Amino acid sequence: MPRPALARPLAASGAVLAALAALALSACVPNASADDATIAVDSSADACDVATTEVPSGTVVFDVTNTGDDVTEFYLLASDGLRIISEVENVGPGITRQLVVQVPAGDYLTACKPGMTGDGIQAAFTVTDSGDDVFSGDNxxxxxxxxxxxxxxxxxxxxxxxxxxxxxxxxxxxxxxxxxxxxxxxxxxxxxxxxxxxxxxxxxxxxxxxxxxxxxxxxxxxxxxxxxxxxxxxxxxxxxxxxxxxxxxxxxxxxxxxxxxxxxxxxxxxxxxxxxxxxxxxxxxxxxxxxxxxxxxxxxxxxxxxxxxxxxxxxxxxxxxxxxxxxxxxxxxxxxxxxxxxxxxxxxxxxxxxxxxxxxxxxxxxxxxxxxxxxxxxxxxxxxxxxxxx
Amino acid sequence: MTEQDHQAAPAPSVEEGGGAPAPVPGDDAAVAADAPRTGVSRRAVLGTAGAVAGAAALTAGGFAAGRATADPLQQNAYDFFGAHQSGIVTPQQDRLHFAAFDITTDSRARVISLLRRWSEAAARLMTGSELGSGAAGGAYAAPPDDTGEALGLPASGLTITFGFGPGLFDDRFGLASKRPAQLIDLPRFSGDTLEERFTGGDLCIQACADDPQVAVHAIRNLSRLAFGDAAIRWSQLGFGRTSSTTRAQQTPRNFMGFKDGTANLRAEDTELVDRWVWADAADGQAWMAGGSYLVARRIRILAEIWDRTSLQQQEQDVGRTKGSGAPLSGGTEFTEPDFTVEGRDGEPLIRPTSHVALAHPSAHGGARMMRRGYNFTDGADDLGRLDAGLFFLAYVRDPETQFVPVQNALSSSDVMTIEYLRTTGSALFAIPPGLPAGSVLGSDGAYVGQELFA
The missing domain is CATH 1.20.1420.20 (M75 peptidase, HXXE motif)
Incomplete structure (x- = not known):
């Protein structure tokens, strides 16, 4: 079967590839279940409200809602503010998208980036040791x-x-x-x-x-x-x-x-x-x-x-x-x-x-x-x- | 599956003749009295034969005694009579039984006779009444006139809509010159895998109801009335609606799990409905004035493969979120899609190859349709895969300009259509106008489509 004008990741335009490469590929998606506690994130024009700023290590689920007027992104960053642990991008105004990530204990930063520009609105995020094994290879x-x-x-x-x-x-x-x-x-x-x-x-x-x-x-x-x-x-x-x-x-x-x-x-x-x-x-x-x-x-x-x-x-x-x-x-x-x-x-x-x-x-x-x-x-x-x- | 524009805020009422539920006399009393559920709603209250005049009396008479069911939806009864046939802008019911027929007679008089029998029976069925001498009455040595499975069931919002396929206009009945130009032979679309057993038909009946038993009862009894003159060529059951035809209805989900028909044309958009649904004498054939054209497509969904597709891919292919149904450009379900909003990769958040982008009226000169589709499943195929999908039904004034370009765009560029859908059936019918209120039915009476044979 032909797939004319395929605009999916495999279409591999330069822009798409660049974007995918930017998805710093470091953390893995565990099998999140509907029962996992979710952390609400409210990304507005000038704020990034994260409902909880300290969680035990393991599977962390963010419910990112864009309450602003511009397309937004949400990042979980290493404490250096540079290395991306995981991110969700292209969240349109009014839309909620989940970010599921497995995180070992440590200090992190959360960041919303309304308008997709700049360093975003950052805040500290702490993951305490739950005692569970957490896979977090930098792959x-x-x-x-x-x-x-x-x-x-x-x-x-x-x-x-x-x-x-x-x-x-x-x-x-x-x-x-x-x-x-x-x-x-x-x-x-x-x-x-x-x-x-x-x-x-x-x-x-x-x-x-x-x-x-x-x-x-x-x-x-x-x-x-x-x-x-x-x-x-x-x-x-x-x-x-x-x-x-x-x-x-x-x-x-x-x-x-x-x-x-x-x-x-x-x-x-x-x-x-x-x-x-x-x-x-x-x-x-x-x-x-x-x-x-x-x-x-x-x-x-x-x-x-x-x-x-x-x-x-x-x-x-x-x-x-x-x-x-x-x-x-x-x-x-x-x-x-x-x-x-x-x-x-x-x-x-x-x-x-x-x-x-x-x-x-x-x-x-x-x-x-x-x-x-x-x-x-x-x-x-x-x-x-x-x-x-x- | 077509994305149609959405207009303005919900309006409270339906104005079309075929759309408004008839009042149900005696309803409250019956419920209050805690009457037994097995009822007498389908008693042959109006006698056994002969002309039936109008519908209002029949509706009232047929219902008064039998409204004991708890589900208010099933208590709806719609008027068979009106400028347009029922079942088009009527609030879409939950269940469908659709049948396409081959005409098996060469006699024009027999076709007219069949349409008379069908019209009279349809008017009765829509009131929740039994046919003829009923299901459990009549001559003891004869089979009952009504097959009986709807005995005790209310009208359940049944609508019966008749249509004429291209075959009616061949050389058998002297109607060739009356074939509307709009009743085209649909072109072959890329990727179509049509099966003869789901394609074409000289006549069609769309029976919609809120109880599947009532819809099936209607087709069963109407096909019984047709033996000798017409026979079922193919038929399709639909178990759940995939469109809303009025503003009050919640948007249902299709078999892909997405809200479908969010932006469908609604009955309340009377100007748009006049423009895009109802045929006019000026369109070429005076007999079609007040009628419409019905596109029927049996679209199988490759469910197993779709189900293995990531949520991201599914949403990109559709152009909407799966949860709320909002366009990916933002907002809520009824927010207009904004095809210019770009994401991080510089590509529009709603991809140009998404279903929403390709089907949107803005991509087709504003052309709209009144969709009335249903989810279906016909069990499993030989490989154990669900034979399920969307039975696409859409009413338009001109298929050539309102349907063909949209389908061409989807067939050639829509990732969702190309990868996950297989169209296995296809047919087009001219839907004649309704019968005016007060028309007298019966063996010499009025019938749906009478203007064509005049």
């Missing part, structure tokens, strides 16, 4: 490293995608349809592994990966699935001329090159927040398109995509694993076992190296079993970002 560096590591993976996959796409298109344009069909799914694996990154380019994604069902009336159809339908025609009469084949091939090659250029650009970065969300989105892709056989509706090679999405999610989890192990070891344990279960299940139907059975060869029971396994992994995976990053 900024490790999280940055995780983002860098993942970026290397993305670049590597795109390189392979370019190479394999070229081979596939060569077979396609020379009319060697058997060879093209044999190369199709294996080349797409490298797209599917990094799909959320590719999709973050809202202009390229629809041109490269739109399915026929994604098109509005009168829209031009290019990319992988257009070629797929040509190679696996549902009936007679889907031939395209050699010239048309060449056009489709040139277009896909050019778009792939553009994608490669963008992810290899010096200023292209991926942060840990995007890595965690990307993992979740890869499982969404499986749940929404692959498990139903909609993605590869002509070739039925959905299990290649399926495995590739899971591979990509596993890599994303992998680079965040160590950090998460400290903040939420139970989650790591669950994800380890859910990934293993799903991979074992997929292995019953083949592998990327040796090929998979076609989606149409799966029985209904087998599809249900896969779907349940995807949900069993998808649910805990959706908690990864908060556990690792925020």
């Amino acid at each position: 900024a560096e490790r999280l940055a490293a995780a983002g860098d590591q993942y970026l290397l993976y993305v670049r590597d996959q795109i390189q392979t995608l370019e190479d394999k796409t070229a081979a596939f298109l060569a077979a396609y344009t020379t009319g060697d349809d058997d060879e093209a069909r044999a190369l199709y799914a294996d080349a797409r694996v490298h797209w599917e592994r990094i799909e959320p990154v590719a999709e973050s380019f809202g202009d390229l994604d629809p041109m490269m990966d739109a399915r026929e069902a994604d098109l509005a009336e009168g829209e031009e159809w290019t990319g992988w699935h257009r070629i797929e339908k040509n190679l696996w025609p549902p009936a007679e009469g889907y031939d395209v001329t050699a010239d048309e084949r060449q056009e489709l091939a040139d277009k896909l090659a050019a778009d792939t090159a553009e994608l490669a250029a963008r992810v290899n650009a010096e200023d292209f970065a991926i942060d840990a927040f995007q890595v965690g969300n990307g993992a979740k989105e890869l499982l969404d892709e499986v749940a929404a398109g692959k498990i139903t056989g909609e993605e590869e509706i002509w070739s039925h090679t959905d299990l290649w995509d399926f495995q590739a999405n899971v591979d990509g999610a596993a890599v994303a989890f992998g680079v965040l694993r160590d950090v998460t192990l400290e903040s939420d070891p139970d989650l790591v344990e669950e994800l380890d076992s859910r990934f293993a279960e799903l991979n074992e299940l997929l292995a019953q139907y083949g592998s990327i190296e040796d090929g998979f059975v076609l989606y149409t060869d799966l029985t209904e029971d087998q599809i249900v079993e896969l779907a349940r396994s995807v949900d069993a992994l998808g649910e805990p995976l959706s908690r990864l970002t908060a556990a690792a990053v925020l």
